[in-house]
Amino acid sequence: MAVVVQLTYEMGKTLGAPRIEIEGARTVADVLRATRERFGAEAARFDQLARVTAVAVNGVLASYKRGQKTAVADGDTVAFVKAAAGG
């Protein structure tokens, strides 16, 4: 089991997959760090895309919990959330 990271569409395109799995992460900060590492040479692109996203753990924004210190466990889904409008 691992933490599943649901990327935004643009992140997924850059990385070639809509989601990745991260082993051993204990907090949101760990997940962010490990995700950034996956971007390798494209880390700057990740920073740019992540700047206008929030992070949700199982659908709840980390900012409503303990921010980057929010605990995560194997099996959790951590998603990058972009504001959007639809109808």
Place this chain on the structure above:
Amino acid sequence: MIKGYAGRVLEVDLESRRFAFQPLDEETARLYVGGKGYGTRLLYDRTEAGIDPLGPENPLIFATGPLNGSVAPQSNRFAVICKSPLTGGIGNATCGGSFALGLKKAGIDILVITRRAERPVRLEIDGDRDAVEFVDAGDLWGKGTYATQELLPKRFYHAVIGPAGENLVLYAGIVSNERIAGRTGVGAVMGSKRLKAVSVKGSRKLEMDDPEAFKKYTKHVRELFADHPVLGSSMKRFGTGGIVNTTNARNILPTRNFQKGHFADAMQISGEWTEDHELKGVKTSCIHCPVTCGRDVEVPGHGVVKGPEYETLALMGSNLEIADIKKVNEWNFHADDQGMDSISLGAVLSFAMELGERGMLATKLHFGDPAGITELIQDIGHRRGLGADLADGVKRMAEKYGGHAFAMHVKGLELSAYDPRGSYAQGVEYATTNRGGCHVQGASMYLESVGPLTINPQNLRLKADIPVVQQNLACAINSMVLCIFTTYGMIPKAVHEMDPDSFLHRSLRFALEHTPGALLRGAMSVKGKPMMWFEKWLTYITGTTFSSGHLQEIGARIFNLERMYNLREGLTAKDDTLPPRMLHEPIFPDQTSGHPLDQLLPRYYRNRGWDADGVPTRRTLERLQVRV
């Protein structure tokens, strides 16, 4: 006559084949503006309680407002009002396309159609000659909405039904171009009248109080929209489907008949995916709208057609666990061609799948399996086989087969694609909206789950306040008649561009979330100067000042009149609820139950000026000048 109105109501009696142009009632226009508001007033006044929605006594009212016929962005919409055959309460839906423009050009603000034709008929209205012809529509009857419109004379603007309306599918809609007045079964009412199409033309121009100010300001708004991250960028690029990945990330994307809020393959049904793989153009957007949220896609055998909106992507994609966008495109085409609401259709299909999974319905339908759905949509449109049951909607399906606990509707109207367990204000809105479980009668989720400045959607703060102001605003917008998506422009570009983790953004969120509800409602109710574009447009066009406070009052008036209509039809506070799955089944790890509606509803009633039974008090009705 007040500027912005043509000044005429056309009433057509299909049985006697008589018609009459009457003057628009200025007092009603002053109180209810037009569109949904004016139409609801007419429906309330002209009908007895308890009429059969599919009987000749249910009038079908097409209504425009003072913004229609102008070149204001997003302003070519009309409203349809009648008693809903799906809910038994107030029925209404709005639609883009071009029919609103046609009505205004013909010098008609409101078109009231009464009784029932003996044979299928099409109305051909020439506003310049004050003529109405009753054209035999036997050759059109049975045809889809695409083929029907192809065959109609090009000089006219049309509103048509497909087989679903003819066959009284309870969630049939009325189509103009590729757009549909989808919700509450207005198309079934049109079908019950044997009215296949209304065609209208004329050459009148809209008269405005201050055309110069309107023109100058509209130019400015077009520039504002072009530069706006939603109206000028994301909706333009991704259509409404640009929200799929966001609702999925927030765990509120209906999946497997709302058993889950997250669909692993959501990316493949998103607006971004469509832009990359499917998009053929944006011609299917509404006339004169610079936002162009319409998506043109190719459906093999049918050419380039309108693609699915967010609601369809969710209800017929994730909610059926289908990740094949080409299938959703195809089903969306067939739903449009049959002339039915794809939200209700998706919900009824997912309900049938769950019934089947539980052994309560003999069906070959399965989550994740597209087999047989294309054919079933045709069967629903023609009420054949199992399709006849599905044509009656989720509520009646549950009455026949059981499964109330997971029947996803409110008041009989199938739920839209935002799971209220992760969006509490939206849940209150679903429960209380007069037409039933719908999202575009307030769109509270924008302020708590998906927009650029959202409050925590899972506590009680403001969750009984936001729906009040949002519903009021939506009532006013639907009476002008303007596209509800215009409200997405109200949050300025600077907020969209902020880092959500920045101190400033967090401070704004904190301030918003800790605003006392009374203060929020009070601030929205201040009658001052017009600030928003739609307030200014109304002001320039009519010559009367409209500000946020004016619109809140008008919206509350309309909302309360709708409420009184529903009460008169026998709906009660018991109908202000959510499906049991939403109330009792947790979907988030920290939840012990579902949506806390019981804690929010009494507060909502108080905020509305209603008693504990959800009945508007005499004082509230008097204050709002709602005559009942």
